[in-house]
Each structure stands twice: as structure tokens, then as C-alpha cells.
Amino acid sequence: MSMVCLSDFEAYAKKYLPKIAWDYFAAGADDCTTRDENILAYKRIRFRPRMLRDVSVMDIRTKILGSEISFPVGIAPTGFHQLAWPDGEKSTARAARAMDTCYIASTYSTCTLEEISAAAPGGLHWFQLYIHRNRAASQQLVQRAEALGFQGLVLTADLPYTGKRRNDVRNGFRLPPHMKVKNLEGAFEVCKMSLLDPSVTWNDIYWLRSLTRLPIIIKGILTREDAELAVKHGVQGIIVSNHGGRQLDEGPATIDALVEVVEAVRGRVEVYVDGGIRKGSDVLKALALGAKCVFIGRPALWGLAYKGEEGLQDVLRILQDEFRLSMALAG
Amino acid sequence: MSMVCLSDFEAYAKKYLPKIAWDYFAAGADDCTTRDENILAYKRIRFRPRMLRDVSVMDIRTKILGSEISFPVGIAPTGFHQLAWPDGEKSTARAARAMDTCYIASTYSTCTLEEISAAAPGGLHWFQLYIHRNRAASQQLVQRAEALGFQGLVLTADLPYTGKRRNDVRNGFRLPPHMKVKNLEGAFEVCKMSLLDPSVTWNDIYWLRSLTRLPIIIKGILTREDAELAVKHGVQGIIVSNHGGRQLDEGPATIDALVEVVEAVRGRVEVYVDGGIRKGSDVLKALALGAKCVFIGRPALWGLAYKGEEGLQDVLRILQDEFRLSMALAG
């Protein structure tokens, strides 16, 4: 099987992952309309290619919140990487560092923050956070991440409750007994999302700010109104995201929402986007529409499922090559 | 078979109901364009989800014409429930009461109004009415319903003649001999719709008003012009409906017509909608566009076909859970 584009990795993962794991990673809420729209919306955007420009030298390095990365594609926070590869998030961290890009580790990792950090010392890591009913638990996580050298705090805003993913319900999805959400150290049982606090509001950003000097990036913004609120509450970055279409179905595709958010933000904070990136040209479109960087979720998991950190590096390398080629061909 | 969403009940009913019954319930007029559009139109509507709002407590109770119901989903009038479940409309009435919502009993019930009323005493019941050529028959039905404690009178306006449902013609659809349209007490033979009066006009609302103190709700309105006429003729409520796409094919989807009707009515009477509701998020969309409550037709029949009153309660409970979750995720 020759791995030429990201769909090849998807096909591999679908074929070789246990069904319960594949279904969990692939799941979208309800009818999966938004999950699929994330991809379709990219296809509706057309380039206006320009010719006869000198494209012999191209610089695709960029900076996010001051840290340089080799190209504008990072790893979005997704849970349970051991479902895809035995070494789980440790492999993810190693691949991201090897490719010189940013990895956002999820609260719902199957490795601890300490293990992730130790697996790829010197790598650019951000930490993704939910706010729990038990605020002390959240506070402890933030402070652990900061102490370990994580350089950004990503607050997920779109999960007051878990979306309804039909196949997960049908499968009775839960982690196999030998995997654990280790960051939560027994404080929660797996998937007991009900420990998340649905009463969180914008004011809790101030509380979070009081706990840490790390920049705060808010993930899950889809409207200009919320983008304005995010800036007003002092976040450093916004990730336009609909949680891969896993939360509210039939909201906007992220690339469509990006336009509206970028317009509202007017450069005051950095804006990123995730969801639906499948080709290097998608990255170029997102950047052309104002994103500073994109993050990939499912494709990273497919890479892991293929060959662990090596597979994920393959995925990133393909995106990088395609991105560079698209830039050249678009002039 | 695990029942996770309403489509699961549809698949069950399609598999286990006799073909003639399934066809009758599923039927749309002509090419079934409007029947299918009712569903597709919901999919075209997109949410603008808002984040970081306190969604820890949500009140989904509402009132229709002054009566409180547990959530804004009632049971639309459909005929011949014994085709779906032996106890027929008695089961429907019990399920509606158990879920604390409104049930609109059809003239074409296979149980009498008295049986329905006795099956679920204290339940919120409305009665759906056609005007017959024999006005005395209609008058008698209205007065029976009022005497039995029904709390609303729903006049169906879109059936001067029955629409052309091809499969019913092919199947030679008629009730099996052991079922009867009991409300009509032998006054009509089954399906002799020709006893309905096609000369009915708006002035007959005044005649109906003279027979009863019950509120009159008119069902089948699809245009602003008719909405204006309905208000002018003193109805208390409007159900935007195209009879599940079973009458005139290639009219508007009800969710699209709702917008126009709500705008014309400007809050003077309550507006409801039926047709195409398949998920809790559809309910949220209808409410966001101005409906006070929605009614479900075919999904209620699928619930009955699955497990009688228990199955219908399952359907309602799923819609309720999905509706609550959608509200939380949309902020």
C-alpha cells in the first residue's frame, strides 16, 4: 500500500483499527453533517492562480505566539492516542518535535503530561484544558503543565456536555481496561464527562488567567460575537473549531466560520483553525483567509495508526510537500 | 437492535409493519417531493453556536394555549393507529400523558374519542376535525370532544380531497375488516373521504365557533395570505403543515413556510409546525424560527410500531434529550 495522500492513511486506519476505535475517532454528532461539511467547504473555495512568479525559493516557516514552527500545521488536541498506537501521545509528541511543529496535548490523553514532556524534551507543547466542576483539579492540571514547560493553554469552549455520537452509543464506547486517562489520576472515570462544568462562562477566563502566566488560547469559537468576547476577555489566540463536527451538528464549517472570525478580530490576536484539513492546498486556503496556522486532528490519528510516530511524520511531511507545491503553483 | 435516534425506529417499522401499513404511513403525494423536502429543508438551516454560556440549568417546559407541557413536542393527528399497534390511539394517549405533552387525536382514529379519553384521563388532548358534507355529524363530533374534556379543536384545512398517494392506489389500501373508524359510528365507510365537504371556506370558521367554546386551531396553513385570513377569522392557533407531504406535492417545506407565517402573524396567535422533525435540533430550529411547539407525525407511529406506548415514550424521550443537548451546545 503506497501512502500518497492523507486519504490513504484514512483507508489504512479504517481497515486496521478495531471498529470501536475507528468509530470513536471518525464519529460526528447526530447525522455527521458538520463533520462532512468541514471537508466540503474547502472544496467550494477556488484559487485564482497567478503565473510567472519566481517560486524557486519559498519560506514556509512561521511563528505562533512567538514560537517558530517549520510550517503552519500543528497537531490538534484529540484524546486516547493509545487507541491508535501503543505508545500513544508519546509518539505524537516525538513526531511533532521531529517535524518541528506544535503539539496540543489533550486532557484526555492516555499518557500523563509528564510522560509527554519527557518523550520530546524541547518540543513545542501546548496543553488543552476543560474546566471541571472540581476547580482544584483544573488548577492542578494548569500548574503541572506550566511547570513542565508547556507554552500555551488551550481552553475548549464547546463541550459543556458531550455531543451525541450515535455509533459510540451503539458500541457502548469506553476505553479498554489497560488504558487510562492518566492526567486525571483517578479523579474521574473514563468518559464521565459529567464531571465537566456546564456553568462555565466568559468570566472564568479571568479565573484561569489568575492561575498561570501561560498564554490562553480559546478553542471552539465560530461566530464574530464570540470572537469579540474572546478578545475582550484577554485571550492570546483563538482556534476556530467545531470539535471536528463531534458536538453540535449543523453548525458552520470551520473554514467558513474562519472568515467571519478573522474579520471580527482584526489582527488583535492570532487566529487558527482546525477541522477538514486533508491536503496542502487546504492549508493554503486557510492561510489565505487569515489563519496563522492550522491544526490537524483525525489525520494525525491515522498517521499514528499507520506506524506510530513515523506514520505521523509521514502525514506531516506529505502535508508539508503539498503545501509548498500549492504555494508555488498558485504563485 | 439499539434505538439511538428516530431513524432506528423508522428502520424497525419499515421492517416489521405489514407492507400495506408501512406504505400508508410513509406515503407522500405524487413524487413525494414535499414529503422529502420537509426533512431536507431542516438540513439546510445552520446554527450559529455560542460558547461559554452557563448551560447547567435549562428549562424546556413550555405552554401551548395556556396548558403546560414538559417540552415543546406534541403528537400530530394521524389516522389508524391500530395499523401500528393493537391498542391503537389508546396507547398513543397513554404515552403522551406519561411524557406530559399534548396529543391531537384524529377524526380517523381506530378508537373512539371516549376510549382515548378514558385511556389517559387528565391528559392534554386536542381533537382534529374535518368538516363533513353532513354538518350534523361534524357538530356531534365537536360536542362529544368538548364534553369529554378535549381542550382544543384542530381544523384540517388542506384536505378538500385526498392527495394522490401512488402506493396506496397500487395496494388498494383499506383498513382490515377488524378495524373501524369508530368515531364516525357507521356514518361513513372507511376512507370515503368523498364525504368531506370540498366547499368549505373561511366563513365556516364562524359556524364552528358557534358550536363550541374550545379554542380553534387551524392546520395546513403555508402562506402569509392564509395566515392573515386565519387571524382575521379568529382562530387561536395555526399549525403550519403540508399534511406530511401527503396532499399537494411540490408546495413548500413546512419549516420554510413557518418563517413566512410567523412574520405575518406577528404574535397575534400561537404558531406551531409539523412535518420533517427527526432530531432534537430540528425542534430547536423550529423554535428559533418562531414556532411555539412542534408536532410529530410519522415518528410517533414508528414508536408505536416498535413497542406501543413504551416505544412512543422512547421516541419522545430521545427527542427530549436531543433537544436539551442541542440547546446546551448552541448556547
Add this chain to the structure above:
Amino acid sequence: MSMVCLSDFEAYAKKYLPKIAWDYFAAGADDCTTRDENILAYKRIRFRPRMLRDVSVMDIRTKILGSEISFPVGIAPTGFHQLAWPDGEKSTARAARAMDTCYIASTYSTCTLEEISAAAPGGLHWFQLYIHRNRAASQQLVQRAEALGFQGLVLTADLPYTGKRRNDVRNGFRLPPHMKVKNLEGAFEVCKMSLLDPSVTWNDIYWLRSLTRLPIIIKGILTREDAELAVKHGVQGIIVSNHGGRQLDEGPATIDALVEVVEAVRGRVEVYVDGGIRKGSDVLKALALGAKCVFIGRPALWGLAYKGEEGLQDVLRILQDEFRLSMALAG
């Protein structure tokens, strides 16, 4: 097999006609885009149904060029009816008379004008004409038709050359030896369309006018510019037509062109339309958009293929019933 709607007749004809005949009748030019668009365009038009109007009595009779017909659906000119039924155009004429409507006999009939006329004396017949290189042949046809009591002359304007119908080319389509284009009495060989005159212009309308007192109806108009020219050159009627999508592919659907033609004509002459009529509601749409009457082509042939004149009457009766029902349900 129960014949409930026109598609049932289509399925029957497809199953039982010889492939070469089915292909000939079904053929569209090139990719058949326009043939299929004729139907799809009707589906895009939506009714705004009105309720509670007295629809107990409906008059669906109408007049075309002063002659009363039982409902606004006539038979469009199509060739070679013996391919569908042994009695050919004689059966067509009988069915049209039995249903009290208009039949436009084609030059390319497999019966003579005299046979058609004798088969249904007193029927309302129009004659469809091409202008041949040999003008005397055309003149003789016109005068025969007038003498036989035909009441209208339909000049086809869209066939200077025959469109490219791929399956007919593949099949090497030609009439079987026992059928003849009898009207042309050996003057032409079958399918030698090259005897048609491609140099015909608007001025030839004046020549045609000089030959006959019959009203002239022009068939094949699709633009406002040509509609204006038609009125200016003194025709009595216009049939908006694209020859069933058999001539230039990728022109407009006729129902779309109708709107533009009706607007340009401003009631100065009668406007009719053919192409894509498959349901009674299509007839209602065409009338609502300004057509005085519609004509059916392929459905008439399917009716013939099913049971000759009886089958064609079935087709017309179904359309009539559906048309009446649509009128009632649309209010």
C-alpha cells in the same frame, strides 16, 4: 401492472417496445441534458397552496384558438406512431377525440392526413409542417390539410437539420420496411431530413400565410426576441418547445423559456408549451405561468404503446384527474 401515473406507462413502453423504437422515442440530442432539464425544471417550481376555498365545482374546460377542449392538454406532434401501435396515428386521433382535446398530426406520420381525418371525423386536428426545399410539396400538404378540415397549421421552426441523437446513430435507426411516411407519398425517403430547407427565415411565414386561411402556430420558440418576431410576423399562436430536447442540447427547459416568452408576448397571441409534462401539477404550473394549454409528446406514445387508443385515453384521463386534484389542493 397497475397504471397509476405516467411513469408507469413509461416503464411499460421501455419494457415492451423494440429497443430501436424505444430509443428513437426516448432520444435526446447529445448528452440529453435538455431532455432531462425539461422535467427537472418543473420540479424546481414550488406552489403556494391556498386553503379553505370552495373547490366543490371546478371548470377545467378551455379554448385554444376558439375551439373548446375538455381540459388544457393536447397531443404534441411526434412522428412514426406505428412504431408504438399498429394503427398508428389513427389510434391517436381517436383517443384525442374521445377525450375531447386537440391532436397535432405530424408530417412524419405513418398514416396519411386523410386516414387520420377519417379515423376521427369531427375531432379537433392541427397539422404540423416542415418547409421543404421543394416548396410545392409543402404547399400541397397545407392545402390537403385545410381541405380535410384541419383547423390549425403548426410550423416547426427548430429543425433546419436533425439533432444528433447518439443512440439513433448507433442503432442505424430507420423505419421498418412495412411502415412509410405516407404523407410524403414517395417524395422523400424516410428520414431524409436533408430534404428540409435550412434556408427558411421569418419571411417564409408570409409565404405560408398566402397559401391558407388556417391559423399559423409556430413551434420551437425559446427566447423573447423570437417571440417578438413571431408576433410581428402575424402568427396566431406560439408553442414554446425545444423539440423534447432532441435538437440543440443545453438550451433552456421549456417551462423556464415559457416565462420569458409569455412576458414578451403580452397576450397578443396564445402561448402553449410542450416538453417535460409528467403530472397534472405540471399542467397547473404551466398554466399559472401563462400557458393557455400544454401538449404532451412522449407520454402519448407510451399510452399508445400500452394499449393503443385506450392506453392513450388512460394517459389523458390520469393527467386530467391529477390536474383537477392539483387545482383543488392548491386552492
Add this chain to the structure above:
Amino acid sequence: MSMVCLSDFEAYAKKYLPKIAWDYFAAGADDCTTRDENILAYKRIRFRPRMLRDVSVMDIRTKILGSEISFPVGIAPTGFHQLAWPDGEKSTARAARAMDTCYIASTYSTCTLEEISAAAPGGLHWFQLYIHRNRAASQQLVQRAEALGFQGLVLTADLPYTGKRRNDVRNGFRLPPHMKVKNLEGAFEVCKMSLLDPSVTWNDIYWLRSLTRLPIIIKGILTREDAELAVKHGVQGIIVSNHGGRQLDEGPATIDALVEVVEAVRGRVEVYVDGGIRKGSDVLKALALGAKCVFIGRPALWGLAYKGEEGLQDVLRILQDEFRLSMALAG
């Protein structure tokens, strides 16, 4: 197998060419969206057919850069014709001359310019050029073409790097050992596109101009901005092209880009288009939108694959007949 339309040749080629050759010719970049859009965009354009115009005599000859051709369809530059037919570009040249039209020979021909020229002396030939890192090589090619009587120089502007054609990567596409890119005389190895110079800019047009008196046509323009630059830099013609969708995916269809380019050019130079031409009516659409002539790529290869020069003549003859018929039917 009867060859009625261009799709028949496509089906033949797909069936009989070696998979690696078919894949190479059929390839589009990435998801092949633009390749397919080239065709779909033609289908979205609708004619407004006019009637009763004298179409008995039609002149379809035209001139491109002063040279008369028998109809406005030429052969676009495509590589490796020996993959389709043993005589390769020699057959192409002979067919083009037989049909009295223009053939643009590709740099990546499997015959030398000298062989092509000798195969069809007196034929109208243009030469397609890339600019190589080794400018002397390019200069030598230009001067050889001029000396051999080629009458135009087509500079391809959209290939600073080769697009990503997934199947070619999977197949490890390369020429079979007995074929060579003879024009480059061992200066390059096959497919080593990296010898092309990605630093080429508009100023290199001046350099090219200094080498030759041949008219320069630039191929690959898709925007008004680049069209303006092309005119400003003194080219004689523009071919609106996206390289058959083989370079940047998800740019515009060429027929859509044509409109914008024609508008910008305002008649100052001739504008041609390639990509997606499959029927004579496509040619008519392109001309109606301002193209002076169209060029066909893949259909020419299918013709070669079918029967060499005879097959290519069949393809051209079909297009010519269809084009003439479309003109007549459109009035």
C-alpha cells in the same frame, strides 16, 4: 464498437491502453476537482437558441495569428504520444494537417521536432516550450523550431513544478525504455521536471522575444491580472488553460476563466482556451464567450489510441460536424 461521440473514444482508450498510460493521460492533480470542473462548467452554460435564420450555408473556417484553419479546433500540446500510438507525434501531425488545423507540438514529445516537421510538411505547427534552468537548451529548442518552419511559440507558464498526480506516483510512472523525450537529446532524463526553472518571471518573455521572430503565445493564464501582464509583455496570444487540471487543483474551470480573460484583454491579442472540450457545442460556447479557437488535449490522445492518425481525424471530424450542427441549431 461504433464511434459516435468523443466519449466513445475515451471508453476505448480506457479499455485498451496500458493502465499506466491511461492513468498518465487521465491524471488530474490531487482530487481531480479542476480536471472534472473543466467539463462540468461547460454543462452549466445554456444557449439561447434563435429560430428561422438562414443556416443553409455556414462558414466555419477561421484564422489564428493570420493562418487559416478549417475550423476553430486545434491540437493542444500533450506529451508522450507514443504511449498512445507507435508513430506518436508523427501521426498527430499528419492528422492535424489532413484536417487542416493547427498542432502544438510539446517539448515532451517522443518524436523530435525534425521528425514531426518531416511527417507533415506544410502543416501548421506551433512549438510548446518550457524554460529550463539551462537557458542554452531552451534557446537551442526555439531556434530549431523556427528553422523547421514552426509558426508559433507557446510558452507554458503553469509548470514551475509538476502537479501532484496521485496515480502517477502510485504507478511510479516513467516512460518505457524504448521511448525517449527526443527533443532534449539526452540533456534531461525523462520526467526530471526539476530541470525546469521555477524562477522564471514575466521578464523572461523579453529574453524569449530576443531569441526569435516567431509570435509568442502564453499558455496557462487564468486571471485578468495575468492577462493584463501578458498583453503588457507583448505576447501575441493567450491560451486560457489549467493544464487539464494537472497542476494546481481547485482553481477555476477554463471556460469560466475565459470570460474574465477576454474581458481584460479587450481584443488586443487573440485568446484561445483548452480543457473540457468534449462536444461541438462546447466549441460554440467557447467562441461565443470570446475565444478565437479552442485546443483539445485528452480527446486527441484518445483518437490516437483508437487508430493513430485515422482515429484522431475521426475525433476532429466528429467535433467539426457537431460544431457545424450546433451553429445551425442555435441560429
